[in-house]
Amino acid sequence: MFIRYEGAAWEERFLPRLTSKQIRELPKDNALVILPIGAVEQHGPHLPVMTDALIGEATLTRAMELLSPEAQAWLLPPIAYGKSNEHLGLPGTVSISAATLQGLVMDIAASLKLSGFGKLLLFNTHGGNVDLLNVVSREIRIVHGMTVFYLSPSSLGGAEGVIDPEEMEYGIHGGDYETSIVMAIKPGWVQSDCLVSEVPAMGDKRFLTLEGRIRFAWRMADISASGICGDATKATAAKGEIIQGRVAGILAEALTELCEFDVADVRGAPEGSR
Template structure:
């Protein structure tokens, strides 16, 4: 049976064992990624990494992939040609409706596999809202959160967050026909100087700075794209897909204990 939930019939879905079934929603963005990567980069990474992870599971994995939600919250890239964005409210409402629908179908576990760095915080928030309203156990994650395999030397560590060395390597490995390395550039290094005298301020650290692309990049790239390699991309994809597959199995086996509602006296204490 296919792992693509939307390819099943309603009778097929009804027959799925919902006790440990895991439904995965890849979510990305359609936004500028500089002159060398496609607009669909984040959605592509979320979808293909999910596919690769599920392919590593045993046949009885009971993990089901939904059609990719291609649009995300990309307001930081507005004005750059091709960027299409939802508002935070629209994206959160969409995710909440998704959770309600899955709960109504009897599912109990939902995973967001996110490919866009501009919305992890939003998905963390809406995951809890879905949990509270529907009872679903919800797990927002991102392939990049699994880190890099040993031996990957990053040259843009302090500014490589969008279209740089790592992201370009990954897309090169997943969809080489969409990558134009002859147009790859290094941009955004200004960030190293911008925060050089700050102890606490950074772009996305302990005291983050709300930013848009036009604040920090001429090209739309934040990172050293020419440093990307196909071999690094293949190693990163293999590492992160394996980690994601392991996470799916952990999610399948996980459940919160049934503690019961707190008593009035316990609440007062």
């Protein structure tokens, strides 16, 4: 079970628990600062509105337990709110605008730069933030010269053989995947007597998808009556534990690679230029 503010992530790698002097003296050549960004929004009748932010915090808490002591990865307080206007009107949704989220992330990056940090990871667990954070990542690179990474933990895999392929395609909100994870990390926050199954009628579409290939703009009310997309009735805590264990292991390896990465090493010399 996930217990907030306990473990290595919060006791050993939580940047704000250090003093200004300690932060000044940190070795920063390979230091990676991680900014979790989630959402507070409706997730149907069975999941808490904090689902996205909760999953992000729990995943980082577990992954950072697996890092070697030499890895210079530092965690910032999470931004719990995201661009969730596709869910506005459904109770519990608290959305901030694209401009507000962009400004907030840009300001945080500027402050980190002034503190001597050069690497930032935007660790996102809400689909509605994806396009904006990709844009913001490049803006930070251009404006502040920082090396900026963007990551959604679901992109690392971990659900193979646990969640069926159709559910992974269409179960994008409050379905088997998210419900199983919340059951594993915070079981008391799941209303198991209210589990819902609702999958958008898109199985006959060759090109159109909700989040891949060719996308179309949608509000949750356009694609779901219950507020979810997926089959939460298949969810189990055992599935969630497998997924979280796999993702944490992969994420720990990825964070180590990001700490060691130098963007200057990517640029090659054209053939024949010597």
